Amino acid sequence: MPSAEDALVVVTDAIAWTRTAKYRALPETAVPGTTTSERRALAALGALVAEVIDPSSVADADVPEDIVGWLRPHARIQPDSRVLNELADRLRAVLAVNGPIDALAAIYEGIIAGPNRRHLGTFFTPPHVVQHMLTLCHSELPTIPNHVIDPGAGVGAFTLAAPAIWPESDIHAIDINVVTLGMLLARPSTIRRSGNQIHHELDDFLRWLTTSAVELTGPRLFLGNPPYTRVHDMSPALRASAFEASGDLVANRLAGLSTHFTAAILRSLRPEDSTCLLIPGNWSYTKYGSELRAWLWTQGRRHVRLSYFPVETEVFPGTRVTAMILYVGPERGVEQPFTIERLRYTPDSVSVGSEQVVPRTGPAPGRFDSIALGRATIPPNGGNVALVKLGELVTTRRGTATGANHFFFVDDTTAERLGRHHFVPGITRATHVDGNTLTNAKHAALADAGHPAWLLHLTEKPDEGDPIAAYIAEGESHGLQHRYLTKDRQNWWDVEKVAAPDLLFTPFSRDRYRFIVNLAKAVPSNNLYGMTLKRGCSWTAKQLAEYLSSDAGRSALRGVARQYQGGSFKLEPREMLDALVPVVPPSL
Ligand SMILES: C[S@@+](CC[C@H](N)C(=O)[O-])C[C@H]1O[C@@H](n2cnc3c(N)ncnc32)[C@H](O)[C@@H]1O
Structure with missing residues (x-):
C-alpha cells in the first residue's frame, strides 16, 4: 500500500511529467488567470487523468463535453506511452488508498502558481x-x-x-x-x-x-x-x-x-x-x-x-x-x-x-x-463613563500617497542641495521616532541621522535654473511620471497637499498601537496614519495618545480592527472611528 511519502513522490513525478510533455495549451477561458505554460501542463494532466480513470466512468457519468475534450488533449509530440502508463498506475494506486495527501489537489497546486490560482479562488479544503x-x-x-x-x-x-x-x-x-x-x-x-x-x-x-x-x-x-x-x-x-x-x-x-x-x-x-x-x-x-x-x-x-x-x-x-x-x-x-x-x-x-x-x-x-x-472587553474607565464614538472627536486618514516615496521624501543633504523652501517636514516610519512625541528637535535629529525627513512640496513648475527642476527631470528619466498614482496628476510631481495631523500612528499591531504626538507637524507617508482633533474636541493630542495606548484604549481599538493571519490587528481609518471612548479624558 503506498505511503504518504510514496504519494509525495508520485505528485512530484506527475508535476514534472506534465511540465515536460508536449501538449497544446488549453484555451485561457478553460482556466482563467493561468499562464500559457501552465495551461500546457494542464493539458498534459488531462492525458494523465485519462490514463488513470476507468473509461466506463466517463460513459456512465453525465460528464460535460469540455471535460471529455480535456481528457483527449492534442499532443504536439506523442508521449512515451510506457512512462505515461507507469505514472498513471502509480497515481491510481495512491488515489485508491485515499491517504492523508490529496494527490490531485497537490498536483494542481504544483502546476499553477499560487497567485494565478487567486483568479478562480482555488484553495482546497483540508x-x-x-x-x-x-x-x-x-x-x-x-x-x-x-x-x-x-x-x-x-x-x-x-x-x-x-x-x-x-x-x-x-x-x-x-x-x-x-x-x-x-x-x-x-x-x-x-x-x-x-x-x-x-x-x-x-x-x-x-x-x-x-x-x-x-x-x-x-x-x-x-x-x-x-x-x-x-x-x-x-x-x-x-x-x-x-x-x-x-x-x-x-x-x-x-x-x-x-x-x-x-x-x-x-x-x-x-x-x-x-x-x-x-x-x-x-x-x-x-x-x-x-x-x-x-x-x-x-x-x-x-x-x-x-x-x-x-x-x-x-x-x-x-x-x-x-x-x-x-x-x-x-x-x-x-x-x-x-x-x-x-x-x-x-x-x-x-x-x-x-x-x-x-x-x-x-x-x-x-x-x-x-x-x-471576546474583544473590546475592558470597559473604558471601569464602565461608568459616558462614551462617544472616536469619530466624534477626531478625523483620521492615511498619510500622503506620493506614488514614489524614495523620490518625494528626501534626506537632509538632498533637501539642502535642492533648496529647503521646496520641502516640508515629513516622516516615513514610526521607528524613526524615539518615544511618543515628535518634537522639532527629534525631527532634526532623525533628519541628521540620514532618514528621509523632508517631503517635496511644490505647487508651481520650478524655473529652469532651479536645482529642483533638474531633480524632476531626473525623476522623469526613471519613468516616475508614468506610475500608477503620478500619471493621473496634472503635474506628476504635485503631490496631494496633506495637512500635518496632530497624532501619527501605525495601523498594524499585534498588541498595542503606537501613537505619536506630532509637535513637529511632519506629514506622514502612506504607511503611517494621521489623526486630527476636531474643533472643540475635549481631549488634547497628548491625552488621546496616552488613552489609546492604554489597556482600555487598546481594547476599544481591537473591537474595530481587522484581524489578520498571524495574530495582528489592523486599523482602517474609517472603521476605527466607531471605537467607543470616554466623552472627556479619564484621569489616567
Ligand atoms: C476555494 S476553491 C474550493 C474547492 C473545493 N470545493 C475544496 O473545498 O477543496 C473554489 C472553487 O470555486 C471555483 N469557482 C470559481 N469561480 C466559480 C464560479 N463562478 N462558479 C463555479 N465555480 C467557481 C474554482 O474553480 C475553485 O475550484
Whole structure:
C-alpha cells in the first residue's frame, strides 16, 4: 500500500511529467488567470487523468463535453506511452488508498502558481475541516437532504466526502474550471462504491443557482468552500453578475466573490434548505457584510451558527484572511438559536472551543466576530463613563500617497542641495521616532541621522535654473511620471497637499498601537496614519495618545480592527472611528 511519502513522490513525478510533455495549451477561458505554460501542463494532466480513470466512468457519468475534450488533449509530440502508463498506475494506486495527501489537489497546486490560482479562488479544503463541517450538518439537520450542492467543487473535497454521510442524496459538483472538475473523474472507485448520483456541472455557480438548481425538489444542502476571489481579481462582467445574484443582500462594491456566493445562496434558500460554508470572516464585521448580518439576525426560525477559526491559523494559505464556517439550518416550527463559537484548530483536527448563544433582540450587532473573540472587553474607565464614538472627536486618514516615496521624501543633504523652501517636514516610519512625541528637535535629529525627513512640496513648475527642476527631470528619466498614482496628476510631481495631523500612528499591531504626538507637524507617508482633533474636541493630542495606548484604549481599538493571519490587528481609518471612548479624558 503506498505511503504518504510514496504519494509525495508520485505528485512530484506527475508535476514534472506534465511540465515536460508536449501538449497544446488549453484555451485561457478553460482556466482563467493561468499562464500559457501552465495551461500546457494542464493539458498534459488531462492525458494523465485519462490514463488513470476507468473509461466506463466517463460513459456512465453525465460528464460535460469540455471535460471529455480535456481528457483527449492534442499532443504536439506523442508521449512515451510506457512512462505515461507507469505514472498513471502509480497515481491510481495512491488515489485508491485515499491517504492523508490529496494527490490531485497537490498536483494542481504544483502546476499553477499560487497567485494565478487567486483568479478562480482555488484553495482546497483540508480533509479534517471537511469532516468537521459534515459532522456539524449531520448532527444539526432534521432530515436527509435530497440534494447536496457543492458550489465551486474543485477536486471534490466535499463532493467525495458527502456520500459517506448521506448515501442516498444526489450530489451536484459545480465548478467553472474544466481541470479541477475533470480531476474528480480520476476517483472512479468512490463514485462506483456509493449509491449516489454525482452530477458534474461545468458552469458558473451563480448562473446554475438560478437555473438548474430551481428544478431540484426536496431539501437542498449547499455545502462547500466558495471561491475566495478578491474584488480586484473579478472581471467587470463577473462583478455585475455577482451583484445581480446577491440582490439586496450585498450593496457595497468592495465585497469579494465568496460574499456574493454566500448572499446568493442565502437568498435562494427555501424553507427546507440549509447551508454550511467555509468562507473568509470579513463579511461578519465589515460594511459590505451589513445586509448579510441583518438578514441572518432576522431568520429567527433558522439555526444560525458562526464558527471562527483561531486568527493565527492558515485555513486559506497565503491569503492573510481569517476563516470561518457559516451554518444556516432549515426553518423550524419554533425559534432557533443564534450561536457564535470559537474553534480549536490543529493541522489534523478541528473542535469547538467556546460557544455562546446570542439572543436575537434589537438590531443586528455591528460585528459578529467580537462576540466570539471576546474583544473590546475592558470597559473604558471601569464602565461608568459616558462614551462617544472616536469619530466624534477626531478625523483620521492615511498619510500622503506620493506614488514614489524614495523620490518625494528626501534626506537632509538632498533637501539642502535642492533648496529647503521646496520641502516640508515629513516622516516615513514610526521607528524613526524615539518615544511618543515628535518634537522639532527629534525631527532634526532623525533628519541628521540620514532618514528621509523632508517631503517635496511644490505647487508651481520650478524655473529652469532651479536645482529642483533638474531633480524632476531626473525623476522623469526613471519613468516616475508614468506610475500608477503620478500619471493621473496634472503635474506628476504635485503631490496631494496633506495637512500635518496632530497624532501619527501605525495601523498594524499585534498588541498595542503606537501613537505619536506630532509637535513637529511632519506629514506622514502612506504607511503611517494621521489623526486630527476636531474643533472643540475635549481631549488634547497628548491625552488621546496616552488613552489609546492604554489597556482600555487598546481594547476599544481591537473591537474595530481587522484581524489578520498571524495574530495582528489592523486599523482602517474609517472603521476605527466607531471605537467607543470616554466623552472627556479619564484621569489616567
Ligand atoms: C476555494 S476553491 C474550493 C474547492 C473545493 N470545493 C475544496 O473545498 O477543496 C473554489 C472553487 O470555486 C471555483 N469557482 C470559481 N469561480 C466559480 C464560479 N463562478 N462558479 C463555479 N465555480 C467557481 C474554482 O474553480 C475553485 O475550484
